[in-house]
Amino acid sequence: MLEELEIHNLGPIRSALIAPAGGMTAITGETGAGKSMLLSAIRLISGGPSDGGRVSVGANEAWAQGVFEVASSPAAVAAAHEAGFEPEDGELFLSRKVPASGRSRSMLSGRSVPRSVLGSIAAELVTIHGQADQLRIASSVRQREFLDRYAGDDVALAAYGKAWNALRAMDDRLERLSSQESSMRQQADYLRESIERINRIDPQPGEMAELRARRDRIENAAEIAEGVNRALSALDASQVVDDVESSSATDLIDRASQALRAIHVDGVFSELADRLDSISTDLSDVVFTLSGEVDNDLGMEDLDAINGRIHELDELVRRWGPELSDVIAWRDQAVFDLEDLDASPEKVGQLQEEREKLFGEALKAARAVSKRRTAAAKELAAKVTAELESLAMSGSKLEIRVSEREHLDASGADDIDFLFTPFPGSPQMPMGKSASGGELSRLMLALELVAAEKHVVAGGSVPPMTFIFDEVDAGVGGKTAVELGARLAKLAQSAQVIVVTHLPQVASWADEQYVVAKGETKDGSVETTIKQVRGSDRVHEIARMLSGSESEASLEHAEELLKSSVLD
Template sequence: MIEQVRIENLGVIAAAELDLAPTFTVITGETGAGKTMVLTSLGLLLGGKADAALVRTTADRAVVEGSFTVDPDGPAAARAEEAGAVVDDGELIAARTVPAEGRSRAHLGGRTVPHGVLGELGEQLVTVHGQSDQLRLKAPAQQRAALDAFGGAEHGAVLADYRQAWTAARAAQQELRAWEEAEGAREQEVAELRAGLERLDALDPQPGEDVALREEAGRLGNVEDLRAAAEHAHQALTGGDDVAGAPDATTLLQDARRVLEQGSRDDQTLADWAERLAEAAYLASDVSTEIASYLAGLDADPQRLAWVHERRAALADLPHENVDAALAWAEEARGRLADLDAPEEAATRLRNAVEATAAERDRTAAALSESRRSAAGRLEAAVGEELTGLAMPGARLEVRLTALEEPGPHGAESVELLLSAHPGAPARPLGQGASGGELSRVMLAIEVTLAAVEATGGNAERRTFVFDEVDAGVGGKAAVEVGRRLARLARGAQVVVVTHLAQVAAFADRHLVVTKHAPSDGDGRADGEAVTATDVRAVDGENRLRELARMLSGQDESDTALRHAAELIERASVQP
């Protein structure tokens, strides 16, 4: 709900402050006085497009500030806080600055925000219906949305179930289609996996075989060097012909151990060394034995070496980093083949999913169609009742549901609103076959009917509805009924109406008048040209009677008009 709007330097308005009633506020004034600027200010607060041409001639910028009352736990407050705004005890301040040059700025709850955030907030709090919106319901999508909105919360739940079922059915169909389209790719993958496994199985590599073969190749290719090294080491450890007369390493170690043991009587350190030398002698003896065994088996084998080279080349040709990686791939490949070799099982599962989700989609589509037929009947009756009250007793709204070839994202039928403007007239699409005044009343009847449902939709926010001269082309008794219906709507919502009709204005709880006046001395541009100014003021009592009299006859001093105005207010105060 909008509590207050402050305007500075917007068009003809130098400064104005609008205090809106929580129920029904009406805005009136002479043609050209600046009522449009009041609505423009609301549009800016709701994230509308800013134009530097809106800035008052003598100013460098225009500013609009609005105070909103929101539910602290509602979605509007949540969105504002998400944008960094501060919601102070249910009050939210929004502002829009439009410079004469440069880009506009938007503020919400003390923070600078993109103007789109104001738009998102406005969608949750305010609905604007104006003459330009009379064509809003011509689009089939908007007509369908209007019917679904009229259906209420229970219908909305049915619609949500259908959308979920339709989405699931579409996803199942896409998955099956992708599986079928990938059949050729799967066959190629199977062939590649089998060829790779056959090649690997033919080689039959063993874990770590490539490492072992590399070491063996090195040994077989350097037999003589290895033999010379091993023989020299063996002779040094055990003695031999090449070192005749020289004691072997094992004997020297034993002699050193014995000498240390003899001296260990006086120093334990020597005993420790003797013990360590005994271990070294044992190790030297073992190593010499192993070297002898190594020399006995170290023979040149050209055939074995050739085979090792061939085997290594075959293993190196595998498309893997090493033998262990090839064996790991083989294990994964066999598992993948097991899945690909049973395509019918996967296809059957996917086809079953398509059938099940399609059945659920069709079931929820039938439920949605039935709910729409019910809502369509109620909408036709409700709008028909409104049209009768608006002096169009023979007019009839028809909601036509046409089955689609197959269910779509919004249901199994299209929705079209048609109007029969008078008895016997064929039903035609909205906007065709009706005069401007008739169309205004029809649109008002539809919008008030839809807005009444929206106002009682269970939302904790008190929603605001703005009607911009939607009563154009209406007069007399029909005008009174327009005011009565707007007042009825204001019982559950905030209603702001711009009107030329006294019959409508008489029903308002607060009456604001936009007045244009000539500039005072010194008020003008630097070149001396005068600038027209506009005021917005609340009227009540005698002043309100005079405004209504002006609207009735153009003369606010006419006794007849004043009496008529007083009668309008008296009748409007009676509950309909």
């Protein structure tokens, strides 16, 4: 929801601040006063193109900012997160600076961003229905998106999306096999030879470290033997020479323990004897381990064979390392890659069979989507046609055609066409080419109304959106204008609506009203001001819109109109 719109130096507007109502807000004023600048500001902060020629005379730059409440718009929050932004207190600030000459600058919550970021976020927050903006709904893509939102069948669409992605992945795989056959064959030969070489050497996890440890032992065998013997002589001489008379560490510790136990006095002596016994046990374990090392004949191993094996493994590591584990992992992955690169007729045939199966699954899912679209199109068209009756478009008709085609794409197997008949006897033409700006705005109002009602009746909530209508009242008057205002007010029950209007019968339905007025400054230049009107000020503005004057009769009429403009 748009909470605040601030504008500086845009066209005739030097400074303006608007706080639209959460429901319906009317923007009124005489023709040429500058109401279009408000739409220009919103288009700017929505990532639209900029024009330095719209900067106020004498100013260096124009600036516009919209403050949006996004806590209830998960899609807008997700778009902000994707751009690296976190809403502050549930709000996002979309702003744009346009210099008189040079490039504009887009900002999101005070930080510069690409213009496309503003566009992606604003697309989830604002929908403008003005003459320059209606062309978007003329595209088949936009019409399909609107129909799918109305149908509300995300499950069927997700199922088709999954099937389509699987089919595309298989098509890409087959394309690689056919278009890169020569290079892939060379790559397959390289992988095959590499796998054979690695398998021939057959490296094992941890083998390199083990071989190097064994080599170190052999190369230092004499030093190891001398050190082990000296250690054993000190710990237990009987393990080295047959000399039981020689004292060793284990003997001395055992004697000390026996001496302490011979004291026969409880207390510290027995505790110390226990500690010495524990030390003796540890020393015996060390002696046992070292004795085993004496028995190992390190010279029996073939040092040349070990060095040769290490050399073979080093060659593998240099090619596919940096570690032996990397070599093994590369070999295992290469086995899988080789299957894809093997462009044999049998392999291609197998993939083509799988592709046919995936195509069948995607086609089935597409037809399920098409069936739901067809039903939703019939319902939407009928309700919109009925809605047009109350919008001074009696005899107008909307038909939504869902045509199944032979090929599939990311959206399914349907061509979607919104076909509009503006009056009886008129040829049926594509939407956007068969209606005036005002008719198209009212058609879009009917579409939004029906879509909103569908979500509410289904027990859901209407996706939070700010709808802006311009020219929706073109060619309308009398009772039809009153009904138009009522329909806008109805839409405002489930969304924020901002309407630029010159009809008092429409403006009277608004929750808030702003008046755009043109005047001269002291230096003789033209300046536009925007003022919120309430109470008696609003009565006077409605009276001016009714008769161009503020007579007693027009004021009474204005008060009656405001009192009667209430939804049941």
